[in-house]
Amino acid sequence: MASDAMPSGQGLGMQAQPRGASLRKDASALLRWLSGAAGIVLLALAWELAPRLGWLQPQFFPPLSAVLARLGDLAATLEFWGFVLSTTRTWLLGLTIATLAGIAAGLAIGLTPGARTYTHSTIEFLRPIPSVALIPGVILLFGSRYQSGVVLITYAAFWQVLLQMLYGLADIDSVARDTARSFRFSRFGYVRHVAWPTLLPFLFTGVRLAAAMALVLAVTAEMVIGSQGIGRGIVVAQASNATVEAYAYVLVAGVMGVAINLAARALERRILRWHPSVRTAGGER
Amino acid sequence: MIRPALKKLFIELALPALLFALLYAMSASSTNFYFPPLSTVLQKFSAIWLGPRFFSDVIPSLERLLAGYLLACIAGVALGLPIGLSRGLRRAAEPVLEFFRAIPPVAVIPLLIMVMGFGDAMKVTVIAAGAIWPILLNTVEGVKAVDPVLDETCRTYQIRGLARLRHFILPSASPQIIVGMRLGLSIGIVLMVISEMFAALDGLGSAIIYFQRSYEIPEMWSGVLMLGLFGFALSMVFRGFERWALAWYHGMRHMEKKN
Numbered sequence: 292m293a294s295d296a297m298p299s300g301q302g303l304g305m306q307a308q309p310r311g312a313s314l315r316k317d318a319s320a321l322l323r324w325l326s327g328a329a330g331i332v333l334l335a336l337a338w339e340l341a342p343r344l345g346w347l348q349p350q351f352f353p354p355l356s357a358v359l360a361r362l363g364d365l366a367a368t369l370e371f372w373g374f375v376l377s378t379t380r381t382w383l384l385g386l387t388i389a390t391l392a393g394i395a396a397g398l399a400i401g402l403t404p405g406a407r408t409y410t411h412s413t414i415e416f417l418r419p420i421p422s423v424a425l426i427p428g429v430i431l432l433f434g435s436r437y438q439s440g441v442v443l444i445t446y447a448a449f450w451q452v453l454l455q456m457l458y459g460l461a462d463i464d465s466v467a468r469d470t471a472r473s474f475r476f477s478r479f480g481y482v483r484h485v486a487w488p489t490l491l492p493f494l495f496t497g498v499r500l501a502a503a504m505a506l507v508l509a510v511t512a513e514m515v516i517g518s519q520g521i522g523r524g525i526v527v528a529q530a531s532n533a534t535v536e537a538y539a540y541v542l543v544a545g546v547m548g549v550a551i552n553l554a555a556r557a558l559e560r561r562i563l564r565w566h567p568s569v570r571t572a573g574g575e576r
Numbered sequence: 577m578i579r580p581a582l583k584k585l586f587i588e589l590a591l592p593a594l595l596f597a598l599l600y601a602m603s604a605s606s607t608n609f610y611f612p613p614l615s616t617v618l619q620k621f622s623a624i625w626l627g628p629r630f631f632s633d634v635i636p637s638l639e640r641l642l643a644g645y646l647l648a649c650i651a652g653v654a655l656g657l658p659i660g661l662s663r664g665l666r667r668a669a670e671p672v673l674e675f676f677r678a679i680p681p682v683a684v685i686p687l688l689i690m691v692m693g694f695g696d697a698m699k700v701t702v703i704a705a706g707a708i709w710p711i712l713l714n715t716v717e718g719v720k721a722v723d724p725v726l727d728e729t730c731r732t733y734q735i736r737g738l739a740r741l742r743h744f745i746l747p748s749a750s751p752q753i754i755v756g757m758r759l760g761l762s763i764g765i766v767l768m769v770i771s772e773m774f775a776a777l778d779g780l781g782s783a784i785i786y787f788q789r790s791y792e793i794p795e796m797w798s799g800v801l802m803l804g805l806f807g808f809a810l811s812m813v814f815r816g817f818e819r820w821a822l823a824w825y826h827g828m829r830h831m832e833k834k835n
Binding site: 510 | 682
């Protein structure tokens with residue numbers, strides 16, 4: 292009898308609690324979603340009405356509907372998708388190279404005794420150098436080809452990834468490290484089973500920051516150097532006084548940025564499902 | 577006494593000195609038009625940037641940067657505080673802010689040129705409009721994450737309004753706000769250079785692009801070097817500011833780590 296009552300009681304208790312909690316969680320998520328949507332609708336309304344009511348000059352601030360209509364026209368052209376594709380290619384290539392280089396350099400510095408202290412000043416000197424300082428150099432090397440953008444992105448994104456790798460390496464649990472040493476882990480085993488799980492969340496933060504920065508630099512390179520892409524579209528539209536089209540391209544750049552952020556966060560949550568920082572991160576406080 | 581200090585200096589300078597020597601030696605016999613010897617670049621550097629150009633190009637750049645950056649700091653914190661303090665406002669504003677942050681700030685340069693022309697006002701606005709987002713978002717995050725126990729303590733003692741802001745909210749959010757300010761500064765420098773490359777008669781960005789277009793290659797590299805030093809110097813200044821402003825915080829963290 293008692294053995295029957297125990298599990299069923301336990302089962303009830305376990306069911307009742309999450310149900311109430313999840314209901315409240317659902318309601319709170321719905322509320323958050325609704326207020327977020329309200330914010331966006333409000334912004335869209337302001338953008339539409341301000342020029343129409345004459346608060347802003349329509350030739351400088353075209354209403355949202357005009358921009359969206361133009362965007363619809365653009366989306367039917369092959370040129371537009373070519374722009375989107377080249378910007379994406381530059382972004383992806385630069386980010387991938389920077390991530391791989393950042394991981395390699397981070398592990399090399401982290402696993403070589405003393406390397407961190409000797410490289411510290413050099414990293415601190417090179418990191419704040421704005422990547423746009425490389426623009427004239429890459430123009431000389433690659434002209435207006437897309438590789439110019441790839442080099443700029445790689446330089447800027449590399450430091451983001453490397454820095455997070457170094458933070459992560461400093462964060463490795465000393466007990467875990469000493470345990471691995473007592474068990475005579477090989478160097479590869481140490482990296483795979485001790486360093487890598489600690490590094491992964493840091494690496495993701497670095498890549499997420501780098502991804503956003505890479506898009507900025509991809510657009511910058513297209514605008515300043517003139518390689519094919521969204522940035523080039525903005526500049527050409529502005530030079531030919533096509534205000535609405537310039538806004539449409541800026542909107543596309545913003546949407547790409549949002550998509551990159553959302554994708555990076557979703558990926559982070561998925562791959563780091565096992566990690567405490569993701570597991571315990573419940574709703575908003 | 578002196579030994580450890582000397583050793584530390586050696587550690588700091590060993591790799592940079594090695595790299596510099598390597599670059600110097602490797603480029604010394606360079607006949608490549610695009611990559612002149614480092615010695616030539618350094619000569620040009622002292623002739624150009626330690627001379628009148630420092631006042632006619634570096635100082636105007638610095639002024640624009642500071643004007644735009646300070647504007648971004650003030651506006652970012654002023655807007656971030658109410659958004660961070662009110663949950664309803666935060667929920668409504670978050671997606672909108674995410675969108676604005678995601679727009680590459682350089683993309684608005686052509687739009688601002690259409691509205692404001694090519695003057696300094698446009699450049700200052702560009703710098704402010706790009707640097708504000710990390711400051712604003714980090715202020716929101718910092719205010720959101722204040723210690724709940726301290727929050728309730730404040731409430732118990734009826735500390736409200738400005739006193740609460742001044743003695744509780746701002747100090748506890750300041751480490752996060754300063755992270756945002758550091759990010760904002762590097763974005764600001766990038767935007768300063770780009771906006772000058774687009775449209776300016778003076779400034780670092782316009783000087784570099786001028787040298788590049790007129791194929792004065794050693795001069796161009798000396799400008800790149802100047803820009804690198806400019807970024808480095810500002811990040812040093814900022815680190816000094818951070819150390820001063822967050823001395824209490826780093827001290828606290830240090831004590832916590834010791835225990």
